[in-house]
Amino acid sequence: MAAPELRLRAPAPGLLSLPWERPLAEWVVPEVPLRDMAVGPSRHLVKFVECDGALWALKELPPRIAVREYDVLSRLEEMRLDAVRPAGLVRQPAFDTAILLTRYLVGSWQYRRLFLRLPPDAPKQRARLLDGMASLLVELHRRGVFWGDCSLANTLFTRDGQVLQASLVDAETSEVHARLSDGQRQLDVDVTVENVAAGLMDIAARIDGATALRDQLIGEALSLRTRYEGLWELLHAEPIFGYADRYRVEGRIRKLNELGFAVDEVSLQPTSAGTDQLRLHVAVGDRRFHATRLREIAGLDVGEGQATHLLGDLQAYQARLCTEAGHDVDERTAAQLWVMELVRPTMHRAHAAVGHTGTAIQAYCDLLEVRWLLSERAGRDVGTERALMALARRVVPTDSAAQLMVVETPDVEP
Structure with a gap:
């Protein structure tokens, strides 16, 4: 039997001693320190292992897809984008499979778990999560990342002050480009809205009284597009104004700062020769x-x-x-x-x-x-x-x- 190929970014004793030579489905307690965790719908087998003082998520995939997702997650980590962090990749040639290892996002929770605990009529709380998803999608697109399958099941949330921070979990269909076209961005938004609407309907069907909110939930899912487009426009619009009105630059910077964006550079360029009309371009940095x-x-x-x-x-x-x-x-x-x-x-x-x-x-x-x-x-x-x-x-x-x-x-x- 061909030995597995291990590529671990955290070569701790507990991880090294796991039974990588066997299919993930055969891993059982107490032989393996598995942790029973609630997960959303997944196309692939996912298990969680608690060892070396940390919790690790393991997902079994076809080798080609596993390598691709590992590479994408590594790129996202380099760009300091909000996503789960890759911790290893194990190829299992004997079974023509691979296991992707990621660090569990501590203190995070899924929308499904929260929704089932909230009263059905809690639009303010749902709005916070939708804002988080829209913000994450904007940040990914700004850095040339096409998610491809943004959904409630593929997003984890952590609390950050009085806002909710969304993080990408599943990058099987994701791609990293130098820049995304408007068509790619719109396609990603279309997929997101459709997936979120379907996810809300699926969860609502499990809660007594929530089905009466069907139209409202669909409207909330559709609002994702408005949330996304509003933030994207703020970051990329290039307003034109007169030279005497250049004080408006400060207002623009203040608004971006209030949203957490650092401004790297401000450029004011005449729109055409012989006029006092200026076009404002603001280079926006990280949201920190x-x-x-x-x-x-x-x-x-x-x-x-x-x-x-x-x-x-x-x-x-x-x-x-x-x-x-x-x-x-x-x-x-x-x-x-x-x-x-x-x-x-x-x-x-x-x-x-x-x-x-x-x-x-x-x-x-x-x-x-x-x-x-x-x-x-x-x-x-x-x-x-x-x-x-x-x-x-x-x-x-x-x-x-x-x-x-x-x-x-x-x-x-x-």
Whole structure:
């Protein structure tokens, strides 16, 4: 029997000792440390192995498809796009198969699991996920990636502050190009809308009362195109205005920054000789504007959505320091004190309050949001202790993104 060919990016003892010489279907517990995980519909056999202090997803594929997906995922990792990270590829010539090994996305969950826990009429929560999917598709297309099979089943979600970050899971049909044509982008969007609509209908059919929302769910699926096109237009439009109106450039940059995009370069070019009409072109970088800023001044490496929330907390803390000190306190000094005296101790308390679900920094972001909403309703600052109690009891405002935490049970606790 031909020996398997191993290509592991994490050559840990536990992974090396797995029975790679046998088909994945024959792997059983207790011989193999398999973890029972909920997965969506898949064309191929998928199993999860817990070893070397981590969780790994293993998918059995025809060799050609496995090599292609491994290469695409490696390219996505190089481009720092949101997708599962490839960890290895094992060819099994004896069975004419291959096993693709990826790192499990810690703290993530599938739309299917969340939808089945939410009340059928929860459009705000579904909108957050659709925004995440549209944003992911835009980012992939900006970097020349054609997904080919974007669907609810092929997307994982993680919480990032008060937004949801979508990540690509299945890259079997994906392609990486120098640039995508408008036709390729539209085809990808068409496939996404169709798949999401079908996925929503399939899930709704399993929930009592959800079938009455059929038309609404279809409308939500169709809104993906509008969400995608709106963001794409903002990033790629080249407006024309008069030389005297060039102040509008600042407004454009501010809007992009608010959405988390860093601006690499601004170009103003006359539309034709002898006129004062200028065409604006903005070169947009990665969507980590606030995260980069927070890392520079506070040394915290967090998601873009979390950074947006945390910077607001830092500004409030700095203002309080200035009032107490009776003089200005510079931002870096305030940031160091903020991390040491407030963020680190409080985020661990918040994490414990939610049963160590998700990450500690996300729990702190949830605490900030719940405290603000409770204070708004009470007409005064309710304080940290009351907000911690609300988190611990899962009694949080229904219009809060933290409400997702109430129904969320990630497959893996970090």
